[in-house]
Amino acid sequence: xxxxxxxxxxxxxxxxxxxxxxxxxxxxxxxxxxxxxxxxxxxxxxxxxxxxxxxxxxxxxxxxxxxxxxxxxxxxxxxxxxxxxxxxxxxxxxxxxxxxxxxxxxxxxxxxxxxxxxxxxxxxxxxxxxxxxxxxxxxxxxxxxxxxxxxxxxxxxxxxxxxxxxxxxxxxxxxxxxxxxxxxxxxxxxxxxxxxxxxxxxxxxxxxxxxxxxxxxxxxxxxxxxxxxxxxxxxxxxxxxxxxxxxxxxxxxxxxxxxxxxxxxxxxxxxxxxxxxxxxxxxxxxxxxxxxxxxxxxxxxxxxxxxxxxxxxxxxxxxxxxxxxxxxxxxxxxxxxxxxxxxxxxxxxxxxxxxxxxxxxxxxxxxxxxxxxxxxxxxxxxxxxxxxxxxxxxxxxxxxxxxxxxxxxxxxxxxxxxxxxxxxxxxxxxxxxxxxxxxxxxxxxxxxxxxxxxx
Amino acid sequence: xxxxxxxxxxxxxxxxxxxxxxxxxxxxxxxxxxxxxxxxxxxxxxxxxxxxxxxxxxxxxxxxxxxxxxxxxxxxxxxxxxxxxxxxxxxxxxxxxxxxxxxxxxxxxxxxxxxxxxxxxxxxxxxxxxxxxxxxxxxxxxxxxxxxxxxxxxxxxxxxxxxxxxxxxxxxxxxxxxxxxxxxxxxxxxxxxxxxxxxxxxxxxxxxxxxxxxxxxxxxxxxxxxxxxxxxxxxxxxxxxxxxxxxxxxxxxxxxxxxxxxxxxxxxxxxxxxxxxxxxxxxxxxxxxxxxxxxxxxxxxxxxxxxxxxxxxxxxxxxxxxxxxxxxxxxxxxxxxxxxxxxxxxxxxxxxxxxxxxxxxxxxxxxxxxxxxxxxxxxxxxxxxxxxxxxxxxxxxxxxxxxxxxxxxxxxxxxxxxxxxxxxxxxxxxxxxx
Numbered sequence: 001x002x003x004x005x006x007x008x009x010x011x012x013x014x015x016x017x018x019x020x021x022x023x024x025x026x027x028x029x030x031x032x033x034x035x036x037x038x039x040x041x042x043x044x045x046x047x048x049x050x051x052x053x054x055x056x057x058x059x060x061x062x063x064x065x066x067x068x069x070x071x072x073x074x075x076x077x078x079x080x081x082x083x084x085x086x087x088x089x090x091x092x093x094x095x096x097x098x099x100x101x102x103x104x105x106x107x108x109x110x111x112x113x114x115x116x117x118x119x120x121x122x123x124x125x126x127x128x129x130x131x132x133x134x135x136x137x138x139x140x141x142x143x144x145x146x147x148x149x150x151x152x153x154x155x156x157x158x159x160x161x162x163x164x165x166x167x168x169x170x171x172x173x174x175x176x177x178x179x180x181x182x183x184x185x186x187x188x189x190x191x192x193x194x195x196x197x198x199x200x201x202x203x204x205x206x207x208x209x210x211x212x213x214x215x216x217x218x219x220x221x222x223x224x225x226x227x228x229x230x231x232x233x234x235x236x237x238x239x240x241x242x243x244x245x246x247x248x249x250x251x252x253x254x255x256x257x258x259x260x261x262x263x264x265x266x267x268x269x270x271x272x273x274x275x276x277x278x279x280x281x282x283x284x285x286x287x288x289x290x291x292x293x294x295x296x297x298x299x300x301x302x303x304x305x306x307x308x309x310x311x312x313x314x315x316x317x318x319x320x321x322x323x324x325x326x327x328x329x330x331x332x333x334x335x336x337x338x339x340x341x342x343x344x345x346x347x348x349x350x351x352x353x354x355x356x357x358x359x360x361x362x363x364x365x366x367x368x369x370x371x372x373x374x375x376x377x378x379x380x381x382x383x384x385x386x387x388x389x390x391x392x393x394x395x396x397x398x399x400x401x402x403x404x405x406x407x408x409x410x411x412x413x414x415x416x417x418x419x420x421x422x423x424x425x426x427x428x429x430x431x432x433x434x435x436x437x438x439x440x441x442x443x444x445x446x447x448x449x450x451x452x453x454x455x
Numbered sequence: 456x457x458x459x460x461x462x463x464x465x466x467x468x469x470x471x472x473x474x475x476x477x478x479x480x481x482x483x484x485x486x487x488x489x490x491x492x493x494x495x496x497x498x499x500x501x502x503x504x505x506x507x508x509x510x511x512x513x514x515x516x517x518x519x520x521x522x523x524x525x526x527x528x529x530x531x532x533x534x535x536x537x538x539x540x541x542x543x544x545x546x547x548x549x550x551x552x553x554x555x556x557x558x559x560x561x562x563x564x565x566x567x568x569x570x571x572x573x574x575x576x577x578x579x580x581x582x583x584x585x586x587x588x589x590x591x592x593x594x595x596x597x598x599x600x601x602x603x604x605x606x607x608x609x610x611x612x613x614x615x616x617x618x619x620x621x622x623x624x625x626x627x628x629x630x631x632x633x634x635x636x637x638x639x640x641x642x643x644x645x646x647x648x649x650x651x652x653x654x655x656x657x658x659x660x661x662x663x664x665x666x667x668x669x670x671x672x673x674x675x676x677x678x679x680x681x682x683x684x685x686x687x688x689x690x691x692x693x694x695x696x697x698x699x700x701x702x703x704x705x706x707x708x709x710x711x712x713x714x715x716x717x718x719x720x721x722x723x724x725x726x727x728x729x730x731x732x733x734x735x736x737x738x739x740x741x742x743x744x745x746x747x748x749x750x751x752x753x754x755x756x757x758x759x760x761x762x763x764x765x766x767x768x769x770x771x772x773x774x775x776x777x778x779x780x781x782x783x784x785x786x787x788x789x790x791x792x793x794x795x796x797x798x799x800x801x802x803x804x805x806x807x808x809x810x811x812x813x814x815x816x817x818x819x820x821x822x823x824x825x826x827x828x829x830x831x832x833x834x835x836x837x838x839x840x841x842x843x844x845x846x847x848x849x850x851x852x853x854x855x856x857x858x859x860x861x862x863x864x865x866x867x868x869x870x871x872x873x874x875x876x877x878x879x880x881x882x883x884x885x886x887x888x889x
Contacts, residue, residue: 306584
């Protein structure tokens with residue numbers, strides 16, 4: 001009776017071709033690097049200014065300075081105060097977004113295409129001419145201290161901070177972008193204005209314009225908005241790359257008495273974006289925990305029901321960034337989950353290496369889905385900004401899948417061996433010490449209790 | 456902004472909506488079942504969402520998990536449950552559209568033979584972990600539970616949260632799941648929207664082939680209940696938080712009502728950005744609060760308007776409440792200024808454009824077409840939806856604020872650090888949400 005063959009899954013048809021967007025480039029007289037991508041899918045344009053030197057450019061005694069400075073950009077710039085900026089953004093239906101990454105500060109305005117010229121001049125105001133007024137600095141200081149205080153009650157945030165500090169130590173990647181309360185209190189208006197004056201330079205910045213406009217329009221727009229930006233003294237821009245420390249394997253408990261769930265992080269300092277192993281590591285991670293169907297999630301969620309989900313990933317940066325595993329597990333399974341995670345990483349590099357089937361599936365999952373990342377102007381602007389930050393060649397989009405498909409089992413094994421050392425993984429547990437500590441002891445997992453200043 | 460589409464209803468009652476967009480070589484499939492936590496019974500809560508999880512655990516002809524095959528095809532797959540509906544979606548390379556339809560139809564038509572006690576028990580543990588992770592172990596996480604209990608009578612279908620009460624989840628069985636599937640998961644209670652790099656005629660034929668053979672099911676009665684509060688309620692909840700927070704909530708009209716748009720505009724005027732009235736009065740100019748937000752949470756039977764503000768260190772919730780009351784009195788008296796109304800409508804208009812940049816996933820065109828189809832019966836409702844915002848005036852927003860936030864009682868929930876009940880509003884009654 002059934003007209004449908006349900007004995008097997010339908011095979012895919014032939015892949016449809018996809019033309020990756022072309023990136024046009026120009027450099028303004030002041031040194032600003034401009035990259036343009038025309039994308040006509042929707043009447044939207046996304047403008048992204050990426051200024052090299054994010055939270056890793058914070059002075060050692062001023063953690064959080066880059067983020068404090070960035071937070072003030074939309075509190076008044078050019079001829080407008082904070083509410084004035086908010087008014088104009090609303091009227092052009094724009095969304096403005098300021099992010100501080102470890103290696104860059106990124107300011108994005110996405111707008112309806114008919115308002116793009118206004119959006120470009122606003123973006124130039126935010127980046128080049130923020131007011132950084134004393135009363136705004138004091139108000140924002142208060143808000144940042146409030147946020148730091150609230151983070152003390154957030155288990156996930158405690159876990160992230162503890163892992164970062166434990167694996168990077170005093171490396172410029174070793175503090176959270178927001179900094180710490182003492183530094184936020186100590187930061188002066190001169191610190192902020194100096195950071196902006198030295199760090200926000202035309203030659204340290206890439207402007208990406210993506211969306212519903214052509215290259216000539218976009219470059220004329222960039223000239224009009226950013227053309228007055230003259231090259232300044234380039235000192236201090238760009239992260240201080242000092243080489244990452246080697247970790248040592250250990251378990252760290254951050255006490256959260258009575259917690260109903262344990263937040264777990266496992267990680268170490270690993271690979272930089274520049275590594276030739278980039279594609280191999282993406283595939284290795286897809287097998288371990290980079291997607292829903294991965295060894296970690298199948299084990300901890302699907303088979304054991306310990307967690308709502310577990311993920312792993314590399315955060316590729318200019319210097320060596322973290323490899324980390326994130327999950328939240330039921331309190332009674334804390335030690336089991338920790339030791340299963342450590343075992344899965346160990347096994348993947350010894351007794352149960354990536355199989356040919358797993359590698360093929362990972363290539364298919366990552367490669368066939370790749371065009372999804374080119375759907376919106378924001379996605380494309382962001383990807384191109386990242387390419388500029390990491391000095392990635394213009395053939396990156398076209399070559400990503402072919403390079404992925406060229407990775408062999410040996411490549412994956414060798415890459416993992418170079419960048420992930422199971423014996424040096426640090427595990428952080430944020431949970432109820434009365435429940436968690438006896439479990440760890442019974443499991444033979446030696447642990448330290450994190451000192452207060454660590455978190 | 457327009458989303459051209461073709462629509463068709465199969466003989467078994469399944470609604471089909473197709474929209475072509477060849478921008479990227481991907482196809483989005485969105486399946487909505489018109490069932491959510493409001494179709495549950497008191498004491499049996501959390502079931503619609505738990506059931507959603509079971510839909511990924513395999514079906515008669517593909518008893519293995521659903522993520523494997525779709526992920527291997529380069530697809531993304533997920534789902535979600537709220538009070539009114541449950542949705543499932545795939546975004547796949549367009550050459551694998553047929554795979555996605557095969558799988559969605561197999562679980563719509565043939566789920567139960569693959570549903571085992573063991574799958575049920577493991578997935579219930581996963582959901583209990585989800586609940587603890589997002590509610591018990593998250594600061595202010597239980598305030599949505601407390602608000603739902605305070606706003607609605609215990610037998611009202613919006614009085615429990617979609618994730619459900621842990622005790623109810625523990626008490627549920629695989630037989631409940633079977634019964635739930637038979638009642639709610641069939642073509643006549645579903646709508647499928649497909650958007651992306653697809654051919655309309657070929658897609659309609661594929662849907663007919665894969666879904667046409669599935670039997671229709673019993674008519675679903677969708678609960679309809681009015682929501683009103685007899686008297687104002689003042690409650691306090693102790694939680695693991697650093698700073699006290701005040702959450703205010705009132706009943707407002709259902710999704711797509713004109714006053715629903717008016718309250719959306721009121722929320723924008725009150726808390727969107729540095730020009731907004733509450734942000735200025737509580738954060739920008741006075742530092743009484745660390746943050747403030749306002750939101751019209753639109754739902755099918757009736758909506759809720761929320762205002763929430765976290766006290767800055769050393770500031771009292773009473774002082775915050777006083778500013779909010781005064782601000783609402785002003786807005787109710789004279790409505791938004793011309794500037795405020797222009798900003799809010801420009802932002803709303805832009806949101807209509809931003810919301811349909813993608814073909815699917817959480818949000819995007821296929822989801823939007825399904826939302827309009829399931830809740831209004833017309834996939835093309837976007838024009839009527841936008842018109843509500845264009846119609847709003849200073850007078851209509853003022854009248855809505857007056858009627859729903861001034862003349863009707865609301866709930867005031869204080870969330871305070873454990874051991875600090877006196878930090879709540881005076882006279883607040885302690886609550887312990889389920």
